[in-house]
Amino acid sequence: MSRKDTLVSRIPKLGERVERKDVVAVVKLHGVITPQASPLAARGVINLASLESALKRAFGHERLKAVALQINSPGGAPTQSGLVAERIRQLADEKGVPVIAFAEDVAASGGYWLACAADEIYAHRTSLVGSIGVITGTFGFAGLLERFGVERRLYTAGENKSRLDPFSPEKPEDVEWLHTLHTQLHELFVDWVTQRRGDRLADTQDLFNGDVWLGTKATELGLVDGVGNLRDVLEQRYPDAEVVVAEPKKALLARLGVGAPAAAVLDAVNHRSLWSRFGL
Known part of the structure; x- marks a missing residue:
């Protein structure tokens, strides 16, 4: 069969019903939380302006079953942490779907604030959680x-x-x-x-002293609901769903890596220091 015949065979026939899969949308929350875009920040930044398009696409699917937050952030600006978390809750409540957060290397400080926007939180056993x-x-x-x-x-x-x-x-x-x-x-x-x-939280004030814990200990303290990763949990929870990643749209200058040199370098140094606090 030729390439043309193969492609034609995949086109649904007139009147044929196309089976649509359920969808689980993934939003990546990677980087330092800051109101400014930073072209020199290798791991990206998190703020409401940069994430709005991705959040709308994630919650906009017709057969949406859940939204997963893939978090890797050492924290940053408290206001942006609150704005992003509140927007996630607003869209989740409007759509009536569960939100599940997955901590990767670190979900600390503002990164943990974002994780708490989810209904459930999972972490790898080596993840750093809390602060x-x-x-x-x-x-x-x-x-x-x-x-x-x-x-x-x-x-x-x-x-x-x-x-x-x-x-x-x-x-x-x-x-x-x-x-x-x-x-x-x-x-x-x-x-x-x-x-x-x-009431999932352990009854101890040590939770709020700024310390961080590995994923296993964070589970014991009730900061997360279990040890696991995005792929395994979603496959078990939604085996027939299609997993779709909703990427934020980057501004043209950010895509080209163009910005005010001095300010960008200072931002990069500041971002580096935030990651370094957690050995990353």
Whole structure:
């Protein structure tokens, strides 16, 4: 049979019923969570703007049985974590389908916030899960300027406008303000995890101290529902469904790797430091 005859034979005959398969859509949440796109970030970034198209396609299938979140993220911006998680819940509730999250290398901090948007969470036994806490990293350059004879000139309107300026001496009241902010964000994180995981969580406050655990221990603590990977769980749960990956559309400049060089390099260094916290 010729190639042409083979192709023609696959075209449904008039009146013939085409059997449509059920679908499980997979959304990849890979990278640092940040509001900015970063062409130099090798593992990509996560934010609502970049994921909206993928989420709409994932939840838009006619015979959708479930949506799987494939998560590999060390965290990042808390607001983007919340926005993406809330959008997932909104679409899941509208469609009435379950959402299952799968942690890969790491689902920590904001990455775990995203995982909690799912109805169930699975992790590999070697996955790093948790880090339910808040962190801010910065530098102090006040002594460096003085060493090189550089005079710092900073003009503000508003007594707190220059809080935590890296080129000025650190003030105790600024540190206290930041600590208060961290406490408030931490409480929101704990509330979200408690709301989503409920009585599956172990009865211990150590869950919320910012620590991370391997997948097996995370299962014992109730942070995840079991040890497993996306392929095996989906094959067992939905053996007859077609697994379809919904990829986000990248902006043209991001596809070409074009961006503001200095800012892109700084972003890449920051992203590298977030991954390095987990040995990755």
